[in-house]
Amino acid sequence: ILNVEQSPQSLHVQEGDSTNFTCSFPSSNFYALHWYRWETAKSPEALFVMTLNGDEKKKGRISATLNTKEGYSYLYIKGSQPEDSATYLCAFGGGSNYKLTFGKGTLLTVNP
Amino acid sequence: KAGVTQTPRYLIKTRGQQVTLSCSPISGHRSVSWYQQTPGQGLQFLFEYFSETQRNKGNFPGRFSGRQFSNSRSEMNVSTLELGDSALYLCASSLGLAGTYEQYFGPGTRLTVT
Numbered sequence: 001i002l003n004v005e006q007s008p009q010s011l012h013v014q015e016g017d018s019t020n021f022t023c024s025f026p027s028s029n030f031y032a033l034h035w036y037r038w039e040t041a042k043s044p045e046a047l048f049v050m051t052l053n054g055d056e057k058k059k060g061r062i063s064a065t066l067n068t069k070e071g072y073s074y075l076y077i078k079g080s081q082p083e084d085s086a087t088y089l090c091a092f093g094g095g096s097n098y099k100l101t102f103g104k105g106t107l108l109t110v111n112p
Numbered sequence: 113k114a115g116v117t118q119t120p121r122y123l124i125k126t127r128g129q130q131v132t133l134s135c136s137p138i139s140g141h142r143s144v145s146w147y148q149q150t151p152g153q154g155l156q157f158l159f160e161y162f163s164e165t166q167r168n169k170g171n172f173p174g175r176f177s178g179r180q181f182s183n184s185r186s187e188m189n190v191s192t193l194e195l196g197d198s199a200l201y202l203c204a205s206s207l208g209l210a211g212t213y214e215q216y217f218g219p220g221t222r223l224t225v226t
Contacts, residue, residue, distance in 0.1 A: 031211050043116075043202065043217035044155075051212075089155065093211025099168040100145065100210040104154035 002026055004092045006103035013080050014111050020076045021106040023090030027071035032093035034100065035064055035075055039086040047075075047088075080110040114138065116205050116218035124224045130191040133221045137184050137205030143167075144186040145210045146178060149200040149220075158201075160210050161186055167209065190223075198225045 005024045013019050025033065032051045036044040048057040053068040061078045077084055087105040117136045125131050137144050145168075146158040157170035161180035178188045184205070190197055202220045206213035 034215070036215070043219055044204075044215070045217070046214040049212075049214050091215075095211070097168045098209040098211030099157070099160070100215070101157065102147075102155040104152075 002092060002095065002099075002101045004090065004101050004103040006088075006090055006106050008106060009104070010107040010109070012109045012111065015080060015082060017080050017110075018076065018078045019080055019108065020074050021088055021108075023073045023075070023103055025071050025073070025090070025092035025101075025103075026094065027069060029094045029096070030068045030071075030092070031098050033066055033068075033073050034091040034093065035073070036089040036091065037086045038089060038105070044089060077108070080108070082110045082112050084108060085110045116203060116216050118201075118203055118218040118221050120221060121219065122222045122224075124226065125193050127193055127195060127225055129193050130189065131193060131223065133188045133190075133201055133203075133223075135186045135188070135203035135205075135218055137186070137203075138216055141205035141207055141216070142184055143206045143208060143210055143213070144180055144184065145204045145206075145215065146186070146188050147202045147204070148172075149202060150198075155202070158188065162209055193225045195225050198223060 035047040038044040050066040055066040089105045091102040143162045145160040147155040160168040180186045200220045204215040204217045
């Protein structure tokens, strides 16, 4: 069973704060690391899919880094806004059949 | 481009019954994956179909089964429903295998077993 761990489980920040979360995953048989944002009453939506060690991706105020050798990825949000409130999921793609395994997510609440 | 659709959106069944859920992927997507979401458990992978073949299976009992048709539409079946099967069932489609390509999720089917 593949272990994908996310920390923290939940986070409360004030509007304007910058924040980051961690995703750790197996460092062997790696193919891709995904990040998704899941807002209440909506479906999960892809943020990034990263495949190369050292990859850095950015979308607006959100960015992510990837270290496949040590098995971790960071997601950063700069200047958090209330609309960033959501659960952020990471998922490890790997193994013999490129199976996608999700972590349990980090629930972010941004207070105005 | 139309998104992923799932039917029905809500379902109430009685313990012991069976249920079939349907998922229509984005046009051109060949992979469909199914997930179960329950409070505190996150997204639990059920199975993935690619070009009508089951490519991956999660750790669920044999009561959970699925299939994919030649037009990539997929169905998931749960037989002999148990109370613990109450959950949100999400399907997601992608151009290629789920581990390698961005997933596009449907709105989900909320199943309640009484």
